[in-house]
Amino acid sequence: MFTLFIDDIFKLAIKEDVGYGDITSQLVIPPKSYAVAQIIGKEDFLLAGMPFIRRFFNLLAEHFHVPEEKLNFTEHRKDGDFINKGTIIAEIKGEAMLILAGERIALNILQRLSGIATLTSEFVKKVEGLEVKILDTRKTTPGLRFMEKYAVKIGGGFNHRFALYDAILIKDNHIKIAGSVRQAIERVKKSNIHQKIEIEVKNLDELKEAVESGADIVMLDNMDIETLKKAVKIAKGKVLLEASGGVNLLNVREIASTGVDFISIGALTHSAKAVDISMKIKEVL
Numbered sequence: 001m002f003t004l005f006i007d008d009i010f011k012l013a014i015k016e017d018v019g020y021g022d023i024t025s026q027l028v029i030p031p032k033s034y035a036v037a038q039i040i041g042k043e044d045f046l047l048a049g050m051p052f053i054r055r056f057f058n059l060l061a062e063h064f065h066v067p068e069e070k071l072n073f074t075e076h077r078k079d080g081d082f083i084n085k086g087t088i089i090a091e092i093k094g095e096a097m098l099i100l101a102g103e104r105i106a107l108n109i110l111q112r113l114s115g116i117a118t119l120t121s122e123f124v125k126k127v128e129g130l131e132v133k134i135l136d137t138r139k140t141t142p143g144l145r146f147m148e149k150y151a152v153k154i155g156g157g158f159n160h161r162f163a164l165y166d167a168i169l170i171k172d173n174h175i176k177i178a179g180s181v182r183q184a185i186e187r188v189k190k191s192n193i194h195q196k197i198e199i200e201v202k203n204l205d206e207l208k209e210a211v212e213s214g215a216d217i218v219m220l221d222n223m224d225i226e227t228l229k230k231a232v233k234i235a236k237g238k239v240l241l242e243a244s245g246g247v248n249l250l251n252v253r254e255i256a257s258t259g260v261d262f263i264s265i266g267a268l269t270h271s272a273k274a275v276d277i278s279m280k281i282k283e284v285l
Contacts, residue, residue, distance in 0.1 A: 006052065009143050010059045013105045018063070022101045034285040035096040037103075039110070041083040042276035046121050048079050048154040049113035050090070052147055053106050057092065060102045070094055079154050083114075089277070096284070103279045111274040112144070113151040119272040120155025123265060126249060127256040132263060134252075135160045135242070139266035148269045160264055170199040172221070181206050185213040198242070207231055211238050219264070221245050225254055232259040 041047075054073050061071045071094035077083060089110075092099055123134050134157040140148045149159045161167035170184045178184035181199060188197050198217035201207045204227065210218050211234070220231050222245035235241060242262040243255050255263055 006055065006146065007059060010056050010105075011063075012143075013056075014060060014063050017105055018060075018101050022097065025097050025100050029096050029100070033096040034094065035099055035281050036283040036285065037092045037099045037279050038088050038282045039090045039092070039107070039277060039279050041085060041087045041089055042278055043085050045083050045114050045275040046118040046155060047077055047081045047083050047089065047110075047114050048117035048151040049110045049147065050075055050077070050079050052113070053090070053110055056106055056109065057098075057102055060098060060105075061094070064095070064098050064101070066095055066098055071098065079117075091282070092279075093285075096281075099279075099281075107277055107279060108274075109147070111277050112141075112272075113147055113154075114277070115272040115274045116148055116151035116269055117155035118275060120152050120157040120268050122249060123252055123268070124156035126252045127263070130253070130256045132256040132260060133158045134268075135262050135264040136268045137244075137264050137266040138163070139270040141269070152268055155268075157268060158262075168193070168195050168197050169219070170197070172200055172202065175199075181209040182213045185210065185215055189214060200244075203227075204230060204234065207235055211235050215239055217242060217262075219244050220260065225251075225258060228255065228258040228260060 057071060057073050058068060061068055074091045076091065077087065077089045083089060120134065127134065136149055136152040136157055137160055149162065152159060161169060168188060175181055175184050178187060181201065185197060185199060196216040198219060199210050199215045200219040200221050201210055202221050207218055217240040218235060219242045220228060223231065228243055232241060236259055240262065241260045242264055243260045244264040247255060247263055247265045252263060
């Protein structure tokens with residue numbers, strides 16, 4: 001299912017950026033020119049996105065009606081590899097027009113996903129040795145969620161729910177409409193849906209109510225360190241505890257040290273800085 005979804009995203013990206021054709025390349029490049037291009041890391045980072053880039057160039061070849069065998073994509077590095085500045089990540093051999101048409105889309109994807117993987121790995125390193133998992137959230141770029149959550153996993157993190165349809169997470173607005181923490185949980189339990197119930201709470205009273213009402217996982221929203229420690233004393237072993245809100249590289253280890261089971265971080269996907277990667281023509285054939 002996700003392969004078809006990603007294909008749709010790539011086809012839309014091609015329509016958006018290539019449209020009716022690359023007019024500059026059409027005017028400058030002689031017809032049927034062939035070239036070898038290199039994708040090169042311009043800084044140190046953790047690589048993520050290579051399978052997507054390979055698939056993208058296959059679809060681009062289809063778009064230009066170029067036989068697959070006339071486009072050769074060679075990976076010199078794989079996802080999860082640490083890239084040093086100057087490293088050649090991949091080489092592409094084929095029609096020069098096609099290579100240049102795909103340059104920006106391919107680099108945008110690779111830079112974005114590698115940035116997410118790199119930032120995630122930094123958070124994971126900060127909590128090394130502690131019994132806690134770093135989670136992503138649904139704060140992703142619309143349409144790119146599967147790829148961005150994939151990048152989180154490459155960085156050593158774990159995926160929270162993928163979408164609204166695959167897990168129960170009762171948030172503050174649900175509680176407001178339902179009437180209370182207890183009422184929200186009870187309404188879920190009456191449905192006979194056999195899924196774990198996660199609920200977000202903003203204070204210790206709501207935490208106690210959630211535990212008493214039969215929640216399986218409780219998200220502790222924007223609690224300070226002392227409150228998190230109290231929450232762990234109250235509920236550790238009764239429910240799984242997830243800390244969320246205001247997490248950064250400076251405080252993540254202190255949050256992890258309180259004893260929570262998970263730390264969810266929206267910044268992994270909504271604030272990751274794209275890494276610097278370029279494509280250069282190595283040879284004209």
